[in-house]
Amino acid sequence: MTLDKAYFDYPHRSYGMDHDRYDWSMLNDRKPVEWPEGKKLALWVNVPLQFFPLNQKGDPFKVPGGMTMPYPDLRHFSLRQYGNRIGIYRFLKAFDQYGVKPTFAMNTRLAETNPYLLNRIVERGDEIACHGYHMDAIHWNGLGNDVENELIKTSLDSLRKLTGQEIKGWLSPAKNESDHTPDLLAAHGIEYFSDWVNDDMPYQFRTSNGELTAMPLTTETEDHFVINGNKHSEDSWVEQVCDAADFLRKEADTQGGRILALNIHPWLMGQPHRIAKLEKALEYITQIDGAWPAYAGEIRNNWISQQ
Amino acid sequence: MKEDPGYFDYWPYENRPKIEWPNGAKVAFWVAPNIEYYELNPPANSQRAPWPTPAPSLPGYTVRDWGNRVGHVRQMELLDKYGIRGSISLSTALCDHHPEIIELCKERDWEFFSHGIYNTRYTYGMTEDQERDMIRDSMETIHKHTGQKCAGYLAPALSHSDNTLDLFAEVGTELFGDEGGIYTCDLFHDDQPTPIHLRSKKKFVSVPYSLEMNDTIAYVVNKIEPRRYGQQIKENFDRLYAEGAESGTIMCIPTHNYQVSYPHRMKAFEEALDYITSHDDVWVTTGREIAEFFLDNYYDASIADISSKQRTA
Numbered sequence: 164m165t166l167d168k169a170y171f172d173y174p175h176r177s178y179g180m181d182h183d184r185y186d187w188s189m190l191n192d193r194k195p196v197e198w199p200e201g202k203k204l205a206l207w208v209n210v211p212l213q214f215f216p217l218n219q220k221g222d223p224f225k226v227p228g229g230m231t232m233p234y235p236d237l238r239h240f241s242l243r244q245y246g247n248r249i250g251i252y253r254f255l256k257a258f259d260q261y262g263v264k265p266t267f268a269m270n271t272r273l274a275e276t277n278p279y280l281l282n283r284i285v286e287r288g289d290e291i292a293c294h295g296y297h298m299d300a301i302h303w304n305g306l307g308n309d310v311e312n313e314l315i316k317t318s319l320d321s322l323r324k325l326t327g328q329e330i331k332g333w334l335s336p337a338k339n340e341s342d343h344t345p346d347l348l349a350a351h352g353i354e355y356f357s358d359w360v361n362d363d364m365p366y367q368f369r370t371s372n373g374e375l376t377a378m379p380l381t382t383e384t385e386d387h388f389v390i391n392g393n394k395h396s397e398d399s400w401v402e403q404v405c406d407a408a409d410f411l412r413k414e415a416d417t418q419g420g421r422i423l424a425l426n427i428h429p430w431l432m433g434q435p436h437r438i439a440k441l442e443k444a445l446e447y448i449t450q451i452d453g454a455w456p457a458y459a460g461e462i463r464n465n466w467i468s469q470q
Numbered sequence: 471m472k473e474d475p476g477y478f479d480y481w482p483y484e485n486r487p488k489i490e491w492p493n494g495a496k497v498a499f500w501v502a503p504n505i506e507y508y509e510l511n512p513p514a515n516s517q518r519a520p521w522p523t524p525a526p527s528l529p530g531y532t533v534r535d536w537g538n539r540v541g542h543v544r545q546m547e548l549l550d551k552y553g554i555r556g557s558i559s560l561s562t563a564l565c566d567h568h569p570e571i572i573e574l575c576k577e578r579d580w581e582f583f584s585h586g587i588y589n590t591r592y593t594y595g596m597t598e599d600q601e602r603d604m605i606r607d608s609m610e611t612i613h614k615h616t617g618q619k620c621a622g623y624l625a626p627a628l629s630h631s632d633n634t635l636d637l638f639a640e641v642g643t644e645l646f647g648d649e650g651g652i653y654t655c656d657l658f659h660d661d662q663p664t665p666i667h668l669r670s671k672k673k674f675v676s677v678p679y680s681l682e683m684n685d686t687i688a689y690v691v692n693k694i695e696p697r698r699y700g701q702q703i704k705e706n707f708d709r710l711y712a713e714g715a716e717s718g719t720i721m722c723i724p725t726h727n728y729q730v731s732y733p734h735r736m737k738a739f740e741e742a743l744d745y746i747t748s749h750d751d752v753w754v755t756t757g758r759e760i761a762e763f764f765l766d767n768y769y770d771a772s773i774a775d776i777s778s779k780q781r782t783a
Contacts, residue, residue: 166595170513171604173587176563180535181509189570190540223524303524340528358528361535363733382529384734393693403696407733414733423733 184345185368185377193364195419196469203415203453204408205422205462208265208445209357209380210254210429211334212280214273214297215243223305226298226337228387228428243430247273247280250433255287257438261445266290266459268334268357271318272297274325285326290458292332292357293322304341315347331355331460334380346371355463363411364422365466376463378424385426390437397440404444412451420455422462423448477635477666478659478676479776487771489662489718491763495753496714497707498760499746501554502655502679502724503545504585504624505571506561508534512590518629520590537728538564542571544731550578552743557757559585559624559655559724562608565615572615581756582616583655584608584638586626593629601631606641609650619646621758624655624679639672648673653761655679661710661719663764665773673769675761678720682706685729685739700738707746714751720760721746 175181198205217240219230228243230236258265267284269291274281284291295302296318302311323330331354335344338358348356349372357380359368368377382388384407389400404425411421425444432441448454457465491498510531512520521527549556558575560582565572575582586593587608593601609620623638635654642651654666657676666674681687683706688699703723710719723742730739746752764772 165597166515166600170515170591170595171600172513173563175509176566176587178569179567181507181511181567187568188539189543191543192570305524338528339523340526342526359532360529361532361539363536363540381732382533383732393689393695395693395695399695399697403734406696406735406737410733410736 183369185366188366190363191418194469196364196466198420198455199465201453202455203420204412204451204455205420206263206448206454206456207378207380207422207424207459207462208258208263208456209334209424209426209459210251210265210267211294211426212247212251212267212269212273212284212429213243213294214247214270214276215240216272216297216299219299221299223301223303224337226301228391229298246428246430246433247277250429250431250438251280253433253438254427254429254441255283257442257445261442261449262456263445263449264289264456264458264461266292266332268292268294268332269322270294270297270336271322271325274322281325285328290332290460291322291326291328291330292334292459293318293330293353294334295336298336301337301339302335302341302344303339306341308343308347311341311343312347312350315344315351319351319353332357332378334358338382345375349373349375355459357459365463367470376467378459378463379422380424380426382426386431387428390431397437401440401444401447405447408448408451412453415453472632475632477657478664479667479780481660481664481776481779483661486662486717487768487775488716489764489768491718491753493753494751496718496751497710498718498720498753498755499707500557500720500722500755500757500760501549502559502722502757503549503556504559504724504726505538505542505564505575506534506559506585506589506726507538507564507567509588509590512588515592515594517594518592518627533728537726537731538568538571541727541731543574544736545725545727546574546578548736548740548743552747554743554747554754555580555756557581557583557622559583560612561585561587561589561626562611563587565611569615576616581622581758582612582618582620583622583624583757584612584620585624587611589627592627593625593631593634596631598631598633598637601633602637602641605637606645609641609645613645619649621650621761622653622655622677623651628656630656635666635674636669639668639674640670643670643672652765653677653757655724655757661713662717663720663760663768663772665769665776673765675764675769677722677757677760677764679722679724679757680706681724683722684724686726689729689735696735696738699735700742703742704745707742711749711751
């Protein structure tokens with residue numbers, strides 16, 4: 164019950180962060196960036212294309228959105244596949260209608276088992292990032308360095324081969340990491356990752372294999388967080404996205420280019436009763452004066468060229 | 471363990487001595503931004519896990535870092551716009567980690583009060599001496615970095631012991647005499663200040679710090695929509711303003727720079743602040759100013775009135 168003396172040691176109580184991954188810096192102190200052609204608000208629409216295995220291990224936790232029922236949890240398995248069969252095609256129509264440039268964060272296992280969908284995405288020429296091997300392949304310290312290294316290598320090698328793209332971006336399943344995930348990602352040619360939601364702009368993140376760019380894929384306005392997690396209505400989600408876009412657009416007038424990052428799941432917003440709400444949000448944000456629809460890697464490269 | 475902490479006696483919300491705030495204000499309105507530091511790898515406490523998933527638990531850690539990197543300035547500029555000085559509930563280690571934030575708040579004459587050292591170090595399991603030392607460290611840190619004699623306390627992560635309020639008040643007296651350790655934000659039993667019983671018999675007051683208006687409670691516990699939060703703030707204010715015509719009330723909005731400052735939430739918060747500050751009879755103030763005003767003007771009358779209400783029929 165009582166606490167030993169170590170509970171009153173504060174080994175990192177000094178300037179900056181309590182770890183050495185990045186420097187402490189406040190957003191408004193940084194040099195403003197300018198997006199191409201004087202654009203003000205980059206629109207990063209990020210679409211996870213996910214495979215949730217029926218035989219989920221749930222190690223070290225059940226991935227959000229994964230199986231929750233005793234095996235075989237057909238209801239969640241099939242509802243997630245709905246996104247890859249139906250929802251995604253509604254998304255593609257909407258993206259084309261509103262001029263969105265989607266970045267697809269794809270589980271490698273899905274690419275391996277769904278050649279039609281893979282080819283459809285590849286032929287579009289949109290940017291593909293790796294979303295780990297599948298949704299139950301969670302990166303955490305319990306894997307050990309060798310196993311995690313092999314997991315990352317397999318995920319990237321296979322996805323690169325299947326897509327023909329270099330694959331420079333990464334999003335961990337559940338945005339979960341081990342202490343070494345960033346080091347391993349950098350070793351395997353990743354340039355940006357989107358697991359750390361601690362900023363509204365990119366920043367450089369130190370690893371033992373050089374720097375990565377941390378890209379700001381906020382969780383707070385993603386469909387799963389707002390609609391499934393907070394139980395807000397679809398109309399409220401649209402309102403929140405549009406309010407966020409307005410706020411960031413206005414901030415860009417005085418503080419330089421901003422990014423509206425929208426993470427949306429085909430199995431959620433691709434439902435018949437929700438797709439019109441997504442369309443409404445996309446219509447609004449793409450019509451904002453100074454909006455710049457762009458791929459995550461494009462935003463990253465443009466940002467880094469100004470640092 | 472006790473059935474009742476014994477900090478306050480029953481005091482019905484009718485026929486109390488009338489409180490008159492400065493300049494005839496009906497409501498004393500204060501905003502209490504929590505400015506916190508959560509550690510990535512805090513030591514274990516057997517009674518409460520700091521993070522829900524194995525370390526490194528990025529979701530919780532990174533949004534809180536977002537608050538300091540991005541959210542703080544957004545909230546501060548909004549409070550500036552509406553003439554509000556924040557009363558900061560401070561993880562005092564932040565003075566070491568992020569002195570830039572402390573400087574910005576000092577420039578604005580904001581109040582700093584103690585919210586412990588880190589919000590990932592819980593009071594649970596501390597001996598009385600350990601807790602006293604932690605509280606003293608936090609108050610000395612505020613004094614060293616800001617020159618302020620810490621008046622208020624909100625226990626770190628709302629983790630308490632049976633000794634918390636006594637220790638805070640006693641350390642305040644030791645360090646700063648009557649100027650230190652005079653109010654607590656840890657109790658949610660009232661919409662007006664109330665005298666608190668302490669073992670030292672020190673004059674000490676509970677200043678209402680509403681959990682219901684707290685953005686983390688609204689957004690994370692109750693999971694309400696931003697516009698609804700804005701509406702709740704306005705409705706909370708309307709009633710306290712109306713009742714304040716009879717006897718002055720207090721409205722507090724406790725905030726976090728990693729909740730209220732998100733781009734999708736700022737509009738609703740701004741509308742609510744605009745609404746409140748557009749009323750004439752509002753005393754826009756700080757926790758310390760409310761506590762001092764009450765102690766100087768109404769503490770004794772309140773004690774007498776509370777005492778009269780304890781008589782049996």
